[in-house]
Amino acid sequence: MHYRELGTTGVKVSEVSMGCNRLGEKGETDTHWVDLVSKAVDLGVTLFDTSESYNGGRSEEMLGTAIAGRHDVMIATKVSRIPGTNVKEFSSGRIMQRCEESLRKLRRDCIDLYQLHGPSLDDIKKYDWPVAMAKLKEAGKIRFVGVSIHGAESGIYLIEHGLVDALQVEYNMVEPEVGHQVFPAAEKAGVAILVRQPMAQGILTGKFRPGEPVAPGHRALNAGDDMETYIKRAEAFRGIAGPEHASMGQFALRYAFSPRAVSAAIPGARRIDQLEMNVTASNGKGLSAGELRDIAGVQARF
Numbered sequence: 001m002h003y004r005e006l007g008t009t010g011v012k013v014s015e016v017s018m019g020c021n022r023l024g025e026k027g028e029t030d031t032h033w034v035d036l037v038s039k040a041v042d043l044g045v046t047l048f049d050t051s052e053s054y055n056g057g058r059s060e061e062m063l064g065t066a067i068a069g070r071h072d073v074m075i076a077t078k079v080s081r082i083p084g085t086n087v088k089e090f091s092s093g094r095i096m097q098r099c100e101e102s103l104r105k106l107r108r109d110c111i112d113l114y115q116l117h118g119p120s121l122d123d124i125k126k127y128d129w130p131v132a133m134a135k136l137k138e139a140g141k142i143r144f145v146g147v148s149i150h151g152a153e154s155g156i157y158l159i160e161h162g163l164v165d166a167l168q169v170e171y172n173m174v175e176p177e178v179g180h181q182v183f184p185a186a187e188k189a190g191v192a193i194l195v196r197q198p199m200a201q202g203i204l205t206g207k208f209r210p211g212e213p214v215a216p217g218h219r220a221l222n223a224g225d226d227m228e229t230y231i232k233r234a235e236a237f238r239g240i241a242g243p244e245h246a247s248m249g250q251f252a253l254r255y256a257f258s259p260r261a262v263s264a265a266i267p268g269a270r271r272i273d274q275l276e277m278n279v280t281a282s283n284g285k286g287l288s289a290g291e292l293r294d295i296a297g298v299q300a301r302f
Contacts, residue, residue, distance in 0.1 A: 001014050001015075001016065001043065001044030001045070001279065001282050002014070002015050002282045002283065002284035003015065003046070004257075004262075004263050004264065005192075005263065006047075006144075006165075006166065006192045006263045006264075007165055007166060007186075007190050007191050007192030007193075007263060008165075008190035008191075008192075009143075009144055009165055009166075009192065011074070012046075013046050013047040013074060013263055013264050014044055014045050014046045014047060014264060014282070015257050015262075015263070015264050015265065015282050015284070016045065016253065016257070016264065016265055016267070016278055016279055016281055016282045017045055017046065017047035017048065017049065017194070017264040017265070017266045018037075018040050018045050018047070018048050018049070018266060018267070018268070018269065018275070018278075019049050019196060019266040019267055019268040020037075020048055020049060020050040020054060020059045020062075020063055020268070021050075021051070021054050021055075021059065021268050022268045022269065022270045023036070023037070023050065023054065023055065023058070023059040023062045023063060024054065024055040024056075024058025024059045024061065024062045025055055025058075025270070028270075030062065030065070033062040033066070034062060034065050034066040035272075036066075036269065036270075036271075036272065036275060037062065037063060037066035037067060038066055039272055039275060040269075040275055040279075041066075041067065041070070041073055043275070043276070043279045044279065044282075045073070045279065046072070046073045046074060047073070047074045047075075047076060047112075047194075047264055047266070048063055048067075048073065048074070048075055048076070049076040049077075049168070049194060049196075049266045050063055050075070050076070050077045050078070051077055051078035051080050051117050052077065052078065052079060052080050052098060052101065052102050052105075052117075053078070053080035053081060053083075053117065056083075057105060060077060060102055060105035060106050061105045063075065063106060064105050064106040064107040064108070065107070068107045069107075074112040074113065075106055075108065075111060075112050075113070076111075076112060076113035076114075076115060076146065076166075076194070077102050077106065077111055077113075077114065077115070078114075078115040078116065078117035078148060079094070079095050079098045079099065079102075079114070079115070079116060079117060080117035080118075081117070088117070088118070088119060088120075088123060089127070090116055090119055090123055090124075090127040090129040091127055091128060091129070091132075092127075092128045092129060092131040092132035092135075093132075095129055095132035095133070095136075096132050096135065096136065099111065099114060099132075099136055099141055099142065100141075102114075103141065109140070109141075110140055110141055110142060110143060111141065111142045111143070112142075112143050112144065113142075113143065113144045113145075113146050113165070113166055114133065114136065114142040114144070114145060114146070115145075115146035115147055115148050115166070115168060116129060116146075116147045116148065117148050118148055118149075118150060119147065119149075119154070120150075120154070121151065121153055121154045121157060124147070124154055124157060124158065124163075125157075130163055133145045144165035144166060145163070145164050145165050145166075146164055146165060146166035146167060146168060146192075146194075147163075147164055147167060147168070148167075148168035148196070149167055149168065149169060149178075149182075150170070150178075151178065152177070152178045152181035152182050155167050155169065155178070155181075155182040155185070155186070156181070156182065156185055158191075159182075159185045159186055159189050159191050160185070162189075164191055165191065165192060166191060166192035166193070166194060166263070167182065167186060167191055167192070167193055167194070168193075168194045168195075168196055168266075169182055169193055169194070169195060169196070170195075170196050170197045171195045171196075171197075171198070171256060171259075171262075172195075172197060172198050172199065172200045172204060172252060172255070172256060173200070173204055173233065173234070173237055173252055173255050173295055173299070174200050174203060174204065174229075174230040174233045174234060175197075175200060175226075175230070176299065179193075179195070179259065183259050183261035183262070184261070186261045187260060187261035192263040193259075193261045193262045193263055194262075194263060194264055194265075194266050195256045195257065195262055195264070195265040195266065196266055198252055198253050198255070198256030198257075198265045198266075198267050199249055199252045199253065199267060200230060200234070200252070203227070203230050203231060203234050204234050204237070204248060204249065204251075204252035205247070205248055205249040205252070206234070206238065206247065206248030206249070208231045208234065229302055232302060233298060233299070233302050234248075236298045236301075236302075237251070237252075237295065237298060240291055240294045240295060240298070241291075242291075246277070246280065247277060249277055249278075249281075250277060250280065250281040251287075253265055253267060253278060253281035254281055254283065254286045254287050255286065255287055255292075255295065256286075257286050258285075258286025258287045258292060259286075
């Protein structure tokens with residue numbers, strides 16, 4: 001495993017870390033999830049990204065159980081929507097209350113990176129969330145502040161106003177636009193970047209082919225009307241990936257952490273073999289300049 005600076009925080013994290021949105025899903029035992037996290041730690045993963053909303057709080061609980069008492073790994077979690085609704089509220093009072101609940105589930109006295117979960121730019125501007133983050137830092141309840149963004153405009157605003165230590169950005173070969181807009185400003189300001197969905201919800205693993213149906217309920221269907229275009233792009237990338245990449249998924253992960261601004265990619269995993277494939281993508285450099293040029297050429301055609 002290779003490690004990178006987390007922006008200008010003074011700490012390093014594994015360039016392949018772990019997104020925990022699958023953690024605690026139905027169909028597996030608690031032991032399965034605890035063993036998965038423990039294996040990730042054994043393989044060198046040092047940053048785990050979760051949210052209070054993932055699987056109704058089960059993700060935080062499983063993560064807390066798996067790494068209870070360990071302080072050689074970092075936890076990033078998020079304050080999210082009001083339970084049972086799609087309403088997002090990032091008031092200072094609510095953030096203070098939700099942080100305490102996350103600390104309890106994670107079995108920690110301090111959260112390493114505390115993030116807002118998908119606010120709009122209007123949310124970022126209208127709520128007094130920076131007040132809560134400052135109080136939580138002063139109280140030793142959190143170390144660093146982050147926001148998981150959707151649009152580039154939100155990221156630029158947060159960077160320019162000095163409101164974050166880290167940003168979480170969706171960035172992959174089929175959907176690179178937000179990253180391309182945000183990364184230069186983040187690198188200049190020393191703001192860390194965590195890349196989510198580096199394999200585009202499975203589209204970049206190579207399992208889909210143009211014109212073939214996708215199984216009902218598959219997570220990739222979240223791409224909606226863009227899915228067919230994304231699958232065509234993914235198919236075109238097959239010819240670029242050389243034999244040094246063990247799989248299309250590994251190739252996609254290396255693309256995700258190729259930019260200098262990126263501190264870590266945070267792919268999810270449900271099984272040990274998926275986790276091992278993710279971790280073996282770490283090479284300390286990402287893709288070659290030639291591969292990145294070829295990928296950009298494909299992106300320009302679609």
